[in-house]
Each structure stands twice: as C-alpha cells, then as structure tokens.
Amino acid sequence: MGGYFSRRRNAARAVARFRHPDYVRWIKAGQALKCCGEGLIDFCTDIIVRFHRSLVVQHGLAECPFPGNIKKVTKDGRSWKVNCACGVCDVWLRSIESQLATGQFSWKNSNVQEWPIHPWQLAKIFMGPGKDPGSYDPADTDTAGFLQLILNCGLFAGKLDGNKVQLVRTDRNNIMHSENLKVKSTDLTTYLDHMIDLLREPALQNFASAQSAIVEINKIRTMSLDVNLTEVRQLETSMWKEMIADQQATNKKDILKIVTSCKDLQNQLGSAYTKLKTDVDNLIVQVEDVTRKVDDVREDVTRKVDDVREDVTRKVDDVREEVTRKVDDVREDVTRKVDDVREDVTRKVDDVRGKKSSQGKWMM
Ligand SMILES: [Zn+2]
Structure with missing residues (x-):
C-alpha cells in the first residue's frame, strides 16, 4: 500500500507515458489552455464586477430580507422564477436573465443567496453546467468556463472578436475530447497561435493577466516538460479531472481504457x-x-x-x-x-x- 516499491513502479509508469511526444504535447496544450484562461480572468472579472455594481447602485438592490430561505430558480411555464417573494431576488433574476446572448442558463452553477454579495456567482450562470455552486472565486473557473461566459453573456458582446474566441473554444474541445490524448506538432502550434491571437485583442491590452499569459504561452512552444516536477504531475491530474468532469465529453470510454492501464494515474485521480x-x-x-x-x-x-x-x-x-x-x-x-x-x-x-x-x- 503506497510503499517504496509501488512508488518506484508508479514513477516508472509516468516516465513511460511522458516518453511519447504526442502525449507531452497534449499536456503542453493543456498548460497553454490554463494560461489562456488565467489571461482572461482580469478582463472577465472587470466586466462582471461593473455589471454587479451597476445593479446594486442603479436599482438600490440590497440583500434579500429572507437570507435564511433556501432559494432556487425554477421554470414557471416559459419564464424563470425564484421561490422567494421578497421582490429583491426577482429583480436580480430579471437583470441576469436580460443578459443571455446565446446558449442557456446554468442556474445550478450558482448559489442564489450569494447573488447580491459575490459578483462571480452571476458569471457562472452563463457557463456550462457542472460548476461548483459554492465557489465565487474567478480563479476556480476553468478556461472553458471563461470562453462560455464571453460567448453566452451579452455583457461581452462586441468586446472581443467572436471568431477568435470560437477558435480557442473549438481547440479546447479538440484537446479535452481527444480519444487518444495525442496532439500533433503542427496542431499544437495552431492551438498556441489561436490563443495568442485572442489574448492580443485590443480590449485585453490593458489587462496585465492577458499580457503575461502571452509570454507564458510563447514559452510553452520550446519548453521541455519534466515528469519529475510536481507541477507537471499536478497539471496532468487537473487535465484528466477536467476531462472527467466535462459533461459534453464523448471520449470517456477511451480515457477509462487508458487510465485503467496506468495504475499511477488511478492513484493521482x-x-x-x-x-x-x-x-x-x-x-x-x-x-x-x-x-x-x-x-x-x-x-x-x-x-x-x-x-x-x-x-x-x-x-x-x-x-x-x-x-x-x-x-x-x-x-x-x-x-x-x-x-x-x-x-x-x-x-x-x-x-x-x-x-x-x-x-x-x-x-x-
Ligand atoms: Zn429574496
């Protein structure tokens, strides 16, 4: 049980896995995606916080007078409603609802009680399902979440080139839904180019996080990954976890086959x-x-x-x-x-x- 020999065996298995350049490039693509998401944090937070503040100021929205009630958003015929008669919760709901540009709401991503307190609780409603409703820190959001927010929420309309956002989103799905977890050399170059293209958009120029992400992604082109580094193994684990958590992923049977043959990955996961x-x-x-x-x-x-x-x-x-x-x-x-x-x-x-x-x- 986790003794010296099994640790040695696991390390050897990981080394064998990282000997395949295609797999290493898959991990690198994941790291670049992570950098890209981090690059979008400041810009997305800025827009969401402004929106949240404008609601508080313009409508004088306070917190719900019944904070103890467990509140949920449900569908009433064709419209959404909150099971709270305070009048405040409903204004929040309508304000959020008015910002849907495309896609659909993920109300379950969000904790209704925290709408007036934590701006990021509003942002998560525009992302795909499966986000932790208890989280209100933008740093917990993965790259797919930021891209969905930008594409689905009307507050972002016209701010960035939609085609560039869409390209990175398609790349992200190709990487995370890949059946064999392999990325070709030319594909990695394309993925990185698309991410940098997006981060160079004029609207991102004044955000430090975007500018440092460009530098980090460019480094990935030539860097070598050391399987013995804790960060590399953590990155690998987080990519696998993102794949497993992805409700749209169709490659789960294939990745189960791979992970079943990698005992060390099973421990990591x-x-x-x-x-x-x-x-x-x-x-x-x-x-x-x-x-x-x-x-x-x-x-x-x-x-x-x-x-x-x-x-x-x-x-x-x-x-x-x-x-x-x-x-x-x-x-x-x-x-x-x-x-x-x-x-x-x-x-x-x-x-x-x-x-x-x-x-x-x-x-x-
Ligand atoms: Zn209420």
Whole structure:
C-alpha cells in the first residue's frame, strides 16, 4: 500500500507515458489552455464586477430580507422564477436573465443567496453546467468556463472578436475530447497561435493577466516538460479531472481504457477515477436505453407503414372495381346507342332505297 516499491513502479509508469511526444504535447496544450484562461480572468472579472455594481447602485438592490430561505430558480411555464417573494431576488433574476446572448442558463452553477454579495456567482450562470455552486472565486473557473461566459453573456458582446474566441473554444474541445490524448506538432502550434491571437485583442491590452499569459504561452512552444516536477504531475491530474468532469465529453470510454492501464494515474485521480467508471457505466446503460427506444420506434413505424399499405391497397382495389363498373356501364350505353344509330341509319337507308325502287318502277 503506497510503499517504496509501488512508488518506484508508479514513477516508472509516468516516465513511460511522458516518453511519447504526442502525449507531452497534449499536456503542453493543456498548460497553454490554463494560461489562456488565467489571461482572461482580469478582463472577465472587470466586466462582471461593473455589471454587479451597476445593479446594486442603479436599482438600490440590497440583500434579500429572507437570507435564511433556501432559494432556487425554477421554470414557471416559459419564464424563470425564484421561490422567494421578497421582490429583491426577482429583480436580480430579471437583470441576469436580460443578459443571455446565446446558449442557456446554468442556474445550478450558482448559489442564489450569494447573488447580491459575490459578483462571480452571476458569471457562472452563463457557463456550462457542472460548476461548483459554492465557489465565487474567478480563479476556480476553468478556461472553458471563461470562453462560455464571453460567448453566452451579452455583457461581452462586441468586446472581443467572436471568431477568435470560437477558435480557442473549438481547440479546447479538440484537446479535452481527444480519444487518444495525442496532439500533433503542427496542431499544437495552431492551438498556441489561436490563443495568442485572442489574448492580443485590443480590449485585453490593458489587462496585465492577458499580457503575461502571452509570454507564458510563447514559452510553452520550446519548453521541455519534466515528469519529475510536481507541477507537471499536478497539471496532468487537473487535465484528466477536467476531462472527467466535462459533461459534453464523448471520449470517456477511451480515457477509462487508458487510465485503467496506468495504475499511477488511478492513484493521482482518486475519486475522479471512481466517477469516470460510474460515468462510463451510465453511458453504456444510456446507449442501451436509446437502442431499445429506437427499436421500439422502428417496430411501431413498420406496423404503421404496413397498416397504411393495406389500407391503400384496399382503396385502390375499390377504386379499380368502381372504375371497371363505370367503364362497363359506359361501354354498354355506347354499344346500345351505336346499335340504335345503326338501326336508325339502316331503317333510313332502307326507306330511301324503297322510295327509289318504287320511283323507278313508276318511271318505267
Ligand atoms: Zn429574496
């Protein structure tokens, strides 16, 4: 149990993992992402704090008079509501609600009680789900969170080049959803270039965090990672934990396979490893469930198509019979009329012939 030999074995496993340049580049890409997120902290905090202050000042918003109540945001028909009748909580809710530019709210990321006290509690509502509702420190937010905030919250509209933000977001997903945890040399260069492009935006020029992030990301291009450094192992662990916590990630089965073969990583991840196993199990159950539902729908559709086909066949037969009957009627009718006309003509011709012959006789 964690003795000298198992520590040695774990260290050897980590060294083996870090011998693959693609894996090292994956870690480097993660480090660059982390720097990029840190670079965005000052800018994002500035905008959120100003917004929060403006709400407090303009609307004279105080804290909720019932701080003891457990408050939640729920959906009431098509609109959101807070289960607090104080009138204050509702103004906060409407003010936050008015800032959604795109995406959807993650109310569960946030602790309603702390809206009037901690500005960052508002910011987290615009990020993807799964954030800790108890946290109000921007430093706890990961890079994906900052990018989602910038893209989803109207307070950031037009401040940065949206394409540049989107590129880094796509890169982030490529890195964190990668199935084999490998990054090619050319891809790493592209990722770093995109991050620096974003951090060089004019709106970020006066923020020290953005400027120092540019320097740090440029260093990553040429730096070598030392697997024996605690920071490197911590970075690796945090990347794995971010992957496991990511609710959009579709690569969990693959990463479980990798982590199962790396005993030292299992130790590093601790409870996150257990969560990963549960996630994958649930995923398998979900897939089975979806497969069963698809089968049900297919059967139902087949049955309905058969019903419709039978019905149509019957109707076509009915119509065919009716048409046949009518055609027969018409044929009979026409035949009868033709016969009538023929008879009539024959009679008239006979009449004319009769007259002629009697005339002839008379002439003779
Ligand atoms: Zn209230």
